[in-house]
Amino acid sequence: MLSDTALAAFRSALGSDRVFDDAATRAIYACDETPRQVEPDAVLFPTSHDEVAALARIAFEHRIALTPRGAGSGNVGGALPAPGSVVVSFECMRRVLEFDPANRLIVVETGMVTDDVDRVARSAGLFYPPDPGSGAYCRIGGNLAMNAAGPRAVKYGVTRDYVLGLRAVTGDGREIRTGCRTTKGVTGYDLTRLLIGSGGTLALITEATLKLLPAPEAVATLRVCFASSRDALDAVSRVMRQSVMPCALEFMDHRSIDAIRPTGTADDLPPGTRALLMVEADGAVEDLPRQIAALQQALDGNGLLEIRSGFDREAIAQLWAARKSLSHAVKRVAPLKVNEDVVVPVSQLADFVDFIDHTAHAHRLAAVSFGHAGNGNLHVNLMVHPDDADEMDRAHLALDAIILRALALGGTLSGEHGIGTEKRRFLDREIDPATLSLMRSIKQQFDPHGLLNPGKLFPD
Numbered sequence: 001m002l003s004d005t006a007l008a009a010f011r012s013a014l015g016s017d018r019v020f021d022d023a024a025t026r027a028i029y030a031c032d033e034t035p036r037q038v039e040p041d042a043v044l045f046p047t048s049h050d051e052v053a054a055l056a057r058i059a060f061e062h063r064i065a066l067t068p069r070g071a072g073s074g075n076v077g078g079a080l081p082a083p084g085s086v087v088v089s090f091e092c093m094r095r096v097l098e099f100d101p102a103n104r105l106i107v108v109e110t111g112m113v114t115d116d117v118d119r120v121a122r123s124a125g126l127f128y129p130p131d132p133g134s135g136a137y138c139r140i141g142g143n144l145a146m147n148a149a150g151p152r153a154v155k156y157g158v159t160r161d162y163v164l165g166l167r168a169v170t171g172d173g174r175e176i177r178t179g180c181r182t183t184k185g186v187t188g189y190d191l192t193r194l195l196i197g198s199g200g201t202l203a204l205i206t207e208a209t210l211k212l213l214p215a216p217e218a219v220a221t222l223r224v225c226f227a228s229s230r231d232a233l234d235a236v237s238r239v240m241r242q243s244v245m246p247c248a249l250e251f252m253d254h255r256s257i258d259a260i261r262p263t264g265t266a267d268d269l270p271p272g273t274r275a276l277l278m279v280e281a282d283g284a285v286e287d288l289p290r291q292i293a294a295l296q297q298a299l300d301g302n303g304l305l306e307i308r309s310g311f312d313r314e315a316i317a318q319l320w321a322a323r324k325s326l327s328h329a330v331k332r333v334a335p336l337k338v339n340e341d342v343v344v345p346v347s348q349l350a351d352f353v354d355f356i357d358h359t360a361h362a363h364r365l366a367a368v369s370f371g372h373a374g375n376g377n378l379h380v381n382l383m384v385h386p387d388d389a390d391e392m393d394r395a396h397l398a399l400d401a402i403i404l405r406a407l408a409l410g411g412t413l414s415g416e417h418g419i420g421t422e423k424r425r426f427l428d429r430e431i432d433p434a435t436l437s438l439m440r441s442i443k444q445q446f447d448p449h450g451l452l453n454p455g456k457l458f459p460d
């Protein structure tokens with residue numbers, strides 16, 4: 001347990017109303033989206049960069065492990081407290097520090113909710129492209145730590161592509177600034193990119209200077225139904241080979257469609273629909289018809305059952321309803337499913353989904369696959385009951401096979417969810433020993449006593 005001296009030091013630095021060690025608060029902050037729970041010794045709610053720096057120095061002096069936390073919506077145990085650690089919640093750090101439309105940038109505290117950044121940007125005709133499905137509640141700090149992304153990544157890229165600079169505090173309490181305020185800059189090592197995706201293991205990120213883009217004038221959406229996953233994924237390959245870049249290219253397999261049926265959002269799909277693509281284009285109003293025509297031409301092929309289009313806000317929302325209802329629908333079917341986030345080259349997607357279906361069947365499991373097909377990023381959900389030990393064993397065997405296959409196809413372990421506690425046992429399958437050893441040395445430089453998010457990212 002936390003010593004009285006350390007607790008008193010945290011209270012003196014943050015104020016006693018920002019330091020909680022009562023049982024109820026510790027229980028609330030014991031989990032993220034993974035099924036496991038570990039109660040922290042205390043939860044701290046800093047309100048500024050200076051307070052984060054102060055608490056990090058106290059933690060360093062008393063050798064207390066810290067678990068940074070945004071909204072706790074991560075699915076890999078990244079914000080799961082290490083035993084005996086103290087949670088640093090960024091929820092109270094959500095100010096816009098500067099909004100500079102002329103230079104298309106915004107400086108925010110990292111507890112700001114992702115969609116709020118976009119809302120501020122849009123008030124000046126700009127937008128913030130990263131759009132994770134959890135954008136209504138996840139925080140910029142969590143997005144930075146996991147390099148979050150969403151459907152728009154196929155055209156606009158991921159969180160990493162929109163960060164100009166960061167302010168952060170290392171594990172020994174040093175305050176650092178990385179990057180710059182301009183869209184070009186090559187001064188020194190790129191520590192900004194190093195911190196992004198580091199899962200809270202290198203520094204507590206307190207402020208971010210984010211790049212904004214002019215908001216597209218208009219958007220048009222296609223909902224495309226196919227007779228099989230292979231037909232849909234072959235169409236994805238055709239779309240990615242032609243010149244019009246969609247701003248979303250999402251895939252749902254037949255089990256995903258089955259999962260959303262109780263929500264009513266699949267009622268208007270034509271009979272025989274076994275796979276669905278959501279395809280979106282954006283740009284100048286007068287250019288959209290050309291883009292949509294090119295996309296429709298590429299989508300046309302084997303197994304195409306129906307294309308529905310939407311050009312106004314209401315029609316677009318209706319077309320997206322099926323895809324948007326999916327995450328929660330899948331959770332209702334199997335609340336504690338095994339959830340993967342692998343990526344393969346787009347041209348390999350059809351074969352990979354066949355492999356997943358075959359592997360799941362061979363292990364007597366149901367697999368629900370959907371995801372950001374334009375990036376080759378699939379969310380593979382093995383629907384399991386964690387109390388069933390035999391089923392869990394089979395799920396782990398199937399998962400091993402799926403991950404090895406993704407790597408063999410030239411893919412990667414995680415597209416957007418990160419490694420956390422859940423995937424670290426696979427890390428050395430993708431990263432060679434020399435590179436992994438260099439990563440450990442970098443961790444040592446930022447966090448000499450291993451106090452930042454221990455038990456995450458690296459295999460034991």
Ligand SMILES: Cc1cc2nc3c(=O)[nH]c(=O)nc-3n(C[C@H](O)[C@H](O)[C@H](O)COP(=O)(O)OP(=O)(O)OC[C@H]3O[C@@H](n4cnc5c(N)ncnc54)[C@H](O)[C@@H]3O)c2cc1C
Binds near residue numbers: 133149
């Ligand atoms: C329904 C649903 C849909 C989702 N859809 C997507 C999606 O489309 N795309 C996607 O990428 N993810 C998605 N996610 C996963 C998750 O929302 C993202 O990983 C998100 O970036 C996590 O943000 P958070 O604020 O909840 O962070 P948390 O879960 O609290 O933390 C995530 C990691 O960030 C670290 N961290 C948090 N704040 C800081 C900080 N200030 N400094 C240093 N480290 C920090 C934590 O230690 C942890 O390792 C989804 C999750 C759910 C539940």
